[in-house]
Amino acid sequence: MTSAMRPTPPGSRYSGLVDKYRRRLPLRAETAAVTLGEGNTPLIELQNIPEVRAREVRVHVKFEGLNPTASFKDRGMTVAVTKAVEEGGRAVICASTGNTSASAAAYAARAEMAAFVLIPEGKIALGKLAQAMMHGSKVIQIQGNFDAGMALVKRIADEAPVILVNSVNPYRLQGQKTAAFEIIEQLGRPPDFHCLPVGNAGNITAHWIGYCEYSSVPGERTTSACAFCDGDCRLLHDRVVADRPKMVGYQASGAAPFLRGTMLEHPETVATAIRIGRPQSWEQAWSASRESAGWFDECTDGEILAAQKLLAEKEGIFCEPASAVSVAGAIRDIGRGKIPEGSQVVCTLTGHGLKDPDTAIKQSVPPITVSAEMDAVKKVILDNMN
Numbered sequence: 001m002t003s004a005m006r007p008t009p010p011g012s013r014y015s016g017l018v019d020k021y022r023r024r025l026p027l028r029a030e031t032a033a034v035t036l037g038e039g040n041t042p043l044i045e046l047q048n049i050p051e052v053r054a055r056e057v058r059v060h061v062k063f064e065g066l067n068p069t070a071s072f073k074d075r076g077m078t079v080a081v082t083k084a085v086e087e088g089g090r091a092v093i094c095a096s097t098g099n100t101s102a103s104a105a106a107y108a109a110r111a112e113m114a115a116f117v118l119i120p121e122g123k124i125a126l127g128k129l130a131q132a133m134m135h136g137s138k139v140i141q142i143q144g145n146f147d148a149g150m151a152l153v154k155r156i157a158d159e160a161p162v163i164l165v166n167s168v169n170p171y172r173l174q175g176q177k178t179a180a181f182e183i184i185e186q187l188g189r190p191p192d193f194h195c196l197p198v199g200n201a202g203n204i205t206a207h208w209i210g211y212c213e214y215s216s217v218p219g220e221r222t223t224s225a226c227a228f229c230d231g232d233c234r235l236l237h238d239r240v241v242a243d244r245p246k247m248v249g250y251q252a253s254g255a256a257p258f259l260r261g262t263m264l265e266h267p268e269t270v271a272t273a274i275r276i277g278r279p280q281s282w283e284q285a286w287s288a289s290r291e292s293a294g295w296f297d298e299c300t301d302g303e304i305l306a307a308q309k310l311l312a313e314k315e316g317i318f319c320e321p322a323s324a325v326s327v328a329g330a331i332r333d334i335g336r337g338k339i340p341e342g343s344q345v346v347c348t349l350t351g352h353g354l355k356d357p358d359t360a361i362k363q364s365v366p367p368i369t370v371s372a373e374m375d376a377v378k379k380v381i382l383d384n385m386n
């Protein structure tokens with residue numbers, strides 16, 4: 001065994017979520033993680049957004065855009081690709097609205113495996129396309145949407161020696177559930193409401209798995225160190241076990257099958273990441289919503305972009321449009337009292353704003369061009385001071 005293949009001993013340095021939560025994951029103890037240091041993302045309290053400040057609520061965002069490939073997908077991908085290696089796989093495949101393909105391409109590169117990614121032609125954000133291409137995956141653009149791609153890759157994975165790494169792969173959800181563990185550790189308790197964007201509905205399903213798991217294993221916990229994970233969170237877990245948040249899923253109005261109560265043939269939204277009409281985790285997400293006494297709601301593209309801009313301008317947090325639907329919806333539900341005062345709210349920001357520079361630039365004030373002279377620059381500054 002070379003040193004590169006040896007599992008990292010837990011403790012000294014954060015080395016990814018597989019090492020930290022291995023005993024909560026369906027992986028063998030001796031399997032080395034295919035890791036890029038994913039997870040351990042910051043939980044940031046919103047402090048400047050007027051609609052939040054006006055109410056007695058605390059809203060934290062879990063900024064998943066700070067994962068290695070800049071989206072939450074890395075949590076599931078580290079586990080799915082580690083498992084693929086454990087099983088002797090040589091290639092992975094996925095359909096994607098962009099982030100899954102970026103993550104699959106990166107983790108496959110890390111594992112020295114081939115990756116094939118199917119994306120809807122012209123409908124993925126530029127940064128995500130650049131990632132899939134740079135990491136050397138075989139990018140296959142289809143003249144159809146994500147749902148068509150999904151149907152294809154499921155059939156291909158049945159017939160060809162390629163491992164499907166969409167979230168129908170159970171190891172993906174196992175990895176993604178760790179975000180719920182982290183939130184409890186960071187907050188010191190589970191939130192009352194967990195708001196997140198819903199596309200394929202894997203993430204809401206995975207978080208619910210995580211919260212349920214956390215609340216169901218009080219027996220093995222101690223108070224001196226964390227008996228739940230191999231990290232150093234040292235939570236007094238017995239205090240938090242009973243509670244689970246209400247799961248609140250927000251969709252874009254043009255791509256909202258959970259609101260319509262049926263699958264959609266032609267989903268459409270500026271938030272291309274969640275331009276999905278046939279969610280793969282349909283039943284599981286309904287269960288999460290029902291069991292947690294949560295709900296689904298929708299936001300228009302206008303509301304989504306406004307929330308993205310608000311987060312960027314007021315809080316210094318740049319997320320991609322699909323991520324902002326969680327904050328757009330939460331602000332509205334806080335305003336109307338559906339999320340009551342006194343609540344602790346967590347919104348997941350699933351991906352980084354740099355993924356989609358086109359949409360960002362389109363909705364921003366263009367740069368001003370002046371001559372390279374003191375007076376010209378000074379004038380702009382004075383004109384814009386207030």
Ligand code: AN7
Nearest residue numbers: 096097099100199200201202203350351
């Ligand atoms: C930024 O990459 O489905 O409800 O193929 O990229 O778990 O699907 C992306 C989904 C939210 C929705 N936010 O999560 C893909 C893909 C961002 C996303 C979602 C996605 P799920």
